[in-house]
Amino acid sequence: MRTGITTLIALLTCTMMLAAGCAKKEIVKAETPAPEVVVNTPPPPRPTPPPVRPAPEPEIPIVKEAPRIIEEVVTLKEDLSASLALRTIYFEYDSFVLSDISRDTLAKNAAVIKNNKGMKVQIQGNCDERGSDAYNLALGEKRAKAAFDYLITLGTPLQQLSFISYGEEHPADAGHDEAAWTKNRRDDFIVLK
Numbered sequence: 001m002r003t004g005i006t007t008l009i010a011l012l013t014c015t016m017m018l019a020a021g022c023a024k025k026e027i028v029k030a031e032t033p034a035p036e037v038v039v040n041t042p043p044p045p046r047p048t049p050p051p052v053r054p055a056p057e058p059e060i061p062i063v064k065e066a067p068r069i070i071e072e073v074v075t076l077k078e079d080l081s082a083s084l085a086l087r088t089i090y091f092e093y094d095s096f097v098l099s100d101i102s103r104d105t106l107a108k109n110a111a112v113i114k115n116n117k118g119m120k121v122q123i124q125g126n127c128d129e130r131g132s133d134a135y136n137l138a139l140g141e142k143r144a145k146a147a148f149d150y151l152i153t154l155g156t157p158l159q160q161l162s163f164i165s166y167g168e169e170h171p172a173d174a175g176h177d178e179a180a181w182t183k184n185r186r187d188d189f190i191v192l193k
Contacts, residue, residue, distance in 0.1 A: 085112045086121065086189035089147060093128075093185065096142035098150060106147060109189055110154040113161075123147050123163040124188040126170055128181035133167060140165030147187045162192075 086109050089102040098106070113121055125144030127136040144163035151161060173180035 085109075086191070088189070089187045090182065091143055091185045091187075093181070094131075094139070096139065096146045098146055102147075103150065106150050107154060110151050110156045113151070113156050117157075117160075120160055120162070120192040122190045122192050123151075123161065124170070124190060125163065125165040126172070126184055126186050126188065127168050128184040129168045129171065129176070130181065131168075136167035137165050140167045143185075143187050147189075 087105045089098070089105050091097070091102075092099070109121075113119055123144045125140030125142070125147075127140050127143075129136075131139070141163070144165055148161055148163045152158060168184070171180070171184045172186065173183040175181075
C-alpha cells in the first residue's frame with residue numbers, strides 16, 4: 001500500500017505540474033535608445049566689436065614766428081645746397097701751387113659764392129701726416145691762402161671769404177699710404193652761418 005500511495009503522490013505531483021504548466025520565462029529585450037531628435041539651432045551670435053572711432057585730428061599749434069622759422073629753414077637749405085656745390089681742390093706733395101684743375105674748380109666755386117651774396121665761406125687748408133705739426137700748419141695755411149687769393153682775383157667779395165689751416169689734424173682718409181695722403185693734401189670750402 002505504501003507503494004500505491006507513493007505512486008499516487010507522484011502521479012498527483014506530475015499532474016499538478018502539468019496542469020499548472022512551467023513558468024514561462026519572460027524574454028527581456030534590451031532597451032533600444034530613443035532616436036536622437038536633431039533640431040537645427042542657429043550658432044550663438046558673435047560678439048559685436050566695439051565701434052571704431054576715428055582718430056582725433058592732431059592739433060596744429062599756431063606759431064607766431066612761423067614766417068621767421070620758414071625763412072631760416074629755406075636759408076639753411078640754400079646754404080647746404082651751396083656747400084654741396086663747392087668742390088675741394090688738391091695739391092701735390094709739399095706744394096701750395098694751384099694746378100690747372102684746381103684753378104677750374106676755384107672758378108666754379110667763385111661763381112657759386114658770388115651768386116649767393118649772404119654766403120660766407122671758410123677755406124680750410126689741410127696736409128698729409130708727413131712732416132712736423134708746425135710745418136704742416138704753415139703749409140696748410142699757404143694752401144688756403146693760395147685759394148683765397150685766387151678767388152679774390154676772380155671777383156669773389158673779400159667779406160664772403162676767410163681761411164684757416166688744420167695741418168694734418170683733419171684727414172679725409174686715415175690711411176698711411178700714398179692713396180690716403182693724396183686725399184689729405186687739399187683745401188675744403190665750408191659754408192659758415
